[in-house]
Structure formats: C-alpha cells, structure tokens
Amino acid sequence: MLFDLGATAVKLGIFLGILLGAIAPVMVWVERRGSALIQDRPGPNRLGPWGLLQPAADALKFFFKEDVTPSLADRPLYLAAPVLAVLPALTTFVFIPFGPTVEVAGRAVPLVVSDASAGVLLFLAIASLGVYSLVIAGYASNNKYSLIGGLRASAQLISYELAMTLAVVAVLIPVGSFRLTEVVAYQRELWTPFGMWNVVPQLVGFFIFMVAAFAETNRLPFDLPEAESELIAGFHTEYSAMRFAAFFMSEYIAMTTLSALAATLFFGGWSFFGLVEGAARTVAGWFGPFWLWMGLFGLGTLLLKTVCFLGLFVWVRWTFPRFRYDQLMRLGWKVLLPLALANVIVVAAATLAGWL
Amino acid sequence: MIEVAIFAIFAALALASALVVVLHRNPVYSTMSLVVTLISLAVLFVLLGAPFIAALQVLIYTGAIVVLFLFVVMLLNIGREEIGEQRGLVQKGAAVVGAGALLVIVGLSYMEGYGGAELAPLDEELVSLTGLAAELFGRYLLTFELVGLLLLVAVIAATVLAARERPAVPTVGRDLATAATLEPGEDGLVSERPDDEGDLAGSAGVAGGAG
C-alpha cells in the first residue's frame, strides 16, 4: 500500500517536473526561434547562446509586471479562470504510459501514473473541462470583446471535441479497451513481429485527431479566439503578468499532453518496434535494474515523439493563415464529423474482417 | 478508511455546492457550482464501482450540458435576481418544509432498509466495460436506438426553436434606374416584405393586451 503510494508519487513527480520544468520553458524558446527560422529572421539571440536564456527572462518579466485587474471584473471568477485553465491540462498527463509493467522489488508496477480502466475516456473528460476557463475568463473580464472571444473559443472547443473523440474511438475499436497501456501493447503486436504504428492502418483517424488537437488547443490555424489582430487577445485580454503566464503555460501544457496522446495512440507511445525494450534489457545486463532503464528509455522515446509533435505545432502555426470563425465551425461540423463517423464505420468493418 | 475519507470530503463538497446552486443570486455562480457538484458526484460514482459512468458524467454533463447552460446565460445576459421581487417567506417556507418532509420519509425508509448493511466486495464484473457494452447492445439495444432517435429529435427541435426569424420574402434589390428616381421617403424595393414588427413592438403589444 505504502509502496504503491510511493511509486505513484515518484511517477507523478517525474511527470510534473518534466512538464513544468523542462517542456514549458523549452517550448517558449522553440516557438520563438522556430518562428524566426520560418520567417527568415534571427529571433532572440542576445540572452545566452542561441537565446537559450530567453525563457528565463520571460519568466522574470512575468514576475515583475504590474498585475492589473479591471475594476468592474467579477473578482472570484476572474481569479479562478487561470487556475481552471492549468488544472485540466496538468491532470490529463497521468494517463499516458511511459513503459510496460515492470517488476520493482518483487511487485508489478505499471509505468503509468494511473492505469485506470477508463483511461482514455477520463483523459477526454478532463480535457473537456478546459472549456470553462475560456468562458469564465471571457465573462469575468467585464469586456464585451473578451466575452465574444470566450464564447467563440468554447464553441470551437466543444465542436472539435466530438471529432477528436470519434477519432479516438476508431483507434480503440480494434484494441478493445480504454487503457492506454493496452493501446501500446496492441501496437507492439500489430501485423509484424515487431509491431506497427497505428498511424499506418488509421491514417484518416490520425489526420482528424491532429486537426482536432490544433483546434482544441486554440493554435493556429484555429486561434481566432485569441488572435492578436482580431479581438485584441480574445478571452485573455484583461489578464496581465502571472495570470497571462498561467494561460500561456496552460496552452503549452495542453499541447504537450495532446501530443503525448497522439504519440501513444498512433505512434506506439514509449515503444519503438521492440528496440526500446531490447536496449533496456541489454543495458540492464551490464549494470543497474531493468525497471530503471526501461523507465528511462521509455520516457525518453515518448518525449522524443512528443517533441516531434510539438515541433509540428510550431511549424503549422507559422505556416498557415487563420481560419475565419464560420469557416472553422463549418470545417468542424460539416467536414470532420462526417469523416470521423465514416472512419469509425470503416475501422469497425475492418476489425470484424480481421484485418486489424 | 481512505474510502470513508474520500466519501466524506466529496459528499460535503457536493452538498455545499448544491446549496450554492440553489441559493446564489448570480446564475453564473450557480452554474459553476453545479460543475463542482457534478464532479464530486463523479468521484462518488468511481467509489461505487462505476468508473465509466463517472467518465461519461464528466464528459457529457460537465463537458457539454453545463457549457450549454453557460452559453445561454451569457448570450441572454441573465442578471442577478432582484432582491425586492423574491417570493414570499410563506412560499419559501412551504417549499423547505415539503422538501424536508420528503427527505425524512425517504431517509427513514433507507435507514430501515439498508441501515447497517455491509457491502459485498466490489465485483470485477460490475466494473468491466465489456459487460456493460454487452448488456447495452444486447438487452437494451432497442432503448439505445430510441435514445439516439430522441437525441436527433432534440437537436432538430433546438435548432428550429432557437433560429432567428428570417424575412419570408427575400429582399430584392433596387436597380439603378429606380434608385435614381427615388423620392425622399420611398425605398424603391421591387417587392414588399411582410410587415415585420420586430420584437420590442410585438411584445409591447402583447403585454399591453394581456396586462
């Protein structure tokens, strides 16, 4: 009992440490240098080599900026909105596995913080709670443009949630379980002795999932609700300093979480055609316990794939123009939803036929 | 032991936020308190061996239905209730007494029936998804399809009810020749639109007739 608690605490600590300590600052830097690269300009290069200290400077700036609160804003809701943004983004990470079930000191420990039987469903459920921060931020700011931005953002989010959920359902049909550990195990045995990534049989589902993920995190080309040139800053217009930083961070963390989910659902998660486990066994043969190396290598592989997706997020942001709001809604309801439904039917038929 | 602690915390949270839902002046706060209540109830569902129902509750109820409530509250700019127009104390008292009587009757019957009953340990069958799916698509297939039909009807009904009224005749434009010869006051439209009174005028007329 105590052992389980301790193991969970360690896993949780690793994840939170990586998310908050490593991903968030790195993403700031990647975003700014990446955008500069695409736009053929140098980007931040004054602070440290290649501008690597820029995120630290940004964090300092956020700490010292004046915290302005609109006088007529609804204070409790105004203060709660950034918290409501960060909580679901951080919580959803607990369902992503970074290794198989290993044996530690005689006990079987699954390398995932929460191996809930309704794993993916709970992931989607908690992720859907992110809508509230947008609406509440828009409402509490006592600013009609923020309100419109907030309402638009939440309408966009719940529209694309449907397509994303259906794409995930299509992935789960051949797997037969909601656990993400089983999704990875399924991919490790798919078609070849080394396994096959889910993206190959379910390319359409992957495409739908990625488009919906872009819309879910309010990233370009779907970022009209917070577009800089449209509604000033949309629902977070009235937020400054640390509160704005909270929204900022929650966006990056949500991106990271959805990237990790995409990597797990479609690209094999922590496994790489049997190489990761083989490498861990080899190294464990020399020194150190197997579970340590399995955890490290699995986590490393998962992070590598996540980082590739994050790079895709940045790349797409600075490449495409923005969708207009009615085009966005039309895409979500009239294109993605029927496509996702058809995808589910095709995948179900293929599963029945035994191909998947 | 831990189960009792979790139950106590989330039951208290559910009760407190339910009271806020019912008593608060501002509808936005009521809606957000409902979210807290629903999430607490989802935790209790997990304690009772229904993790899928809990996930569905959060996904559907808090993730979509209550968001819909929030939309409507903000769209219609529903303000706080005026203090002076509250219902009378007698009416409120009667409601509380009635609800209290219901509570006492139901509570007593529960305590008598299951007062000290110890629960059997949680059966894996109850929690499993495949069993739920087998029953849902087996015994309850007809109900499932009917509920789908109901949802379809609801979507159509909601779209029709909330749609804005469009003019019955399309506004045909004027051509340049007509426009050049307009007198002040004329608008030269080729076909007349039906007399569209507009909301305020219409409701004022109706209110005047009824009041």
Next chain:
Amino acid sequence: MVPIAWYLLLAALLFAIGTVGALTRRNGITIFLSIELMLNSVNLTLVSYSRLLDDRTGQLVVFFVLAVAAAEAAVGLALFIAVYRHRRTIDLDRVNLLRW
C-alpha cells in the same frame, strides 16, 4: 467501508435541495439547474443500488438518463432563448401570458 445508506441519504438530500430550488427561484435558468441537480441525485441513487444489488442495470439506466438529460437541456435552453426573444425576460413569474 461506507454503508450504502449514506450514499442514498446524500442522494435524497441533494434531491430535496433541488426541489427547494425548483420551487423557490424565479430565474428560469436556476430552476433548470435545480432540476438537473435532482436528475443527478437520481443518478447517484441508481448507481448506489447497482452497487448494492451487484446488478449492472442501474448503471445502464444512468447512461440513458444522461442522454435524456442532454436532450432535455438542449430543447429547454432553446425554449429559453425563444422566450427571451419575445418577452425579454427569463423571470418565470413574468412569462404568464396564459394566466387569466
């Protein structure tokens, strides 16, 4: 172990609170929220009985209640919007055109 009666009592309490809300408030949205509270208390009762009797039927009924509540919320809120357009108020004491 938590006796099942506590869950049932909590559900009954929530139902009572919802009833008071539905009977006492004037604001249409708050009445609607109280009704949703009552529906959720019924859900809790059903899941509790499902656990007590080790029968999955309770959970399935909750599934359907969830879907029906969604449908009802959609139509009800559309009605609110339609009423608001004509009467400019959600206060259910003022939407009384059929009263003599």
